[in-house]
Amino acid sequence: MTIEVLWERIKECEGQVFKQIRGGRFTYKVNGNTLILSRTNRSVPRSAFERALKKVPLENTVPVQNLQAPSYLYAILMDERIKKNEW
Numbered sequence: 001m002t003i004e005v006l007w008e009r010i011k012e013c014e015g016q017v018f019k020q021i022r023g024g025r026f027t028y029k030v031n032g033n034t035l036i037l038s039r040t041n042r043s044v045p046r047s048a049f050e051r052a053l054k055k056v057p058l059e060n061t062v063p064v065q066n067l068q069a070p071s072y073l074y075a076i077l078m079d080e081r082i083k084k085n086e087w
Helices: 003-012 046-053 070-077
Strands: 028-031 034-037 043-045
Touching: 003 046, 034 046, 034 070, 043 046, 046 070
Parallel strands: none
Antiparallel strands: 028 034, 034 043
16 A cells, blocks of 8 residues: 555545544545644644554554544544555
8 A cells, every 4th residue: 555545545535524433523624735634623744644554454543643643543544445455
């Protein structure tokens, strides 16, 4: 899996509802190389997904705690619409 393929999948799911590990629901918008989250004023750069991609599959948020918005990274990367049984 490359970051280009991952980012395309993320863009395809823009506006759809995702669920965090503790049940919080959110959507996002993609603005260039940045993901804008609906539940918080935070944004997540594409580079954070690139670093997190090296750690999939994720059992929890611990492996990505050093990155921005780890619970959102987990929710997106471990969603079936994104991973498509590839990890």
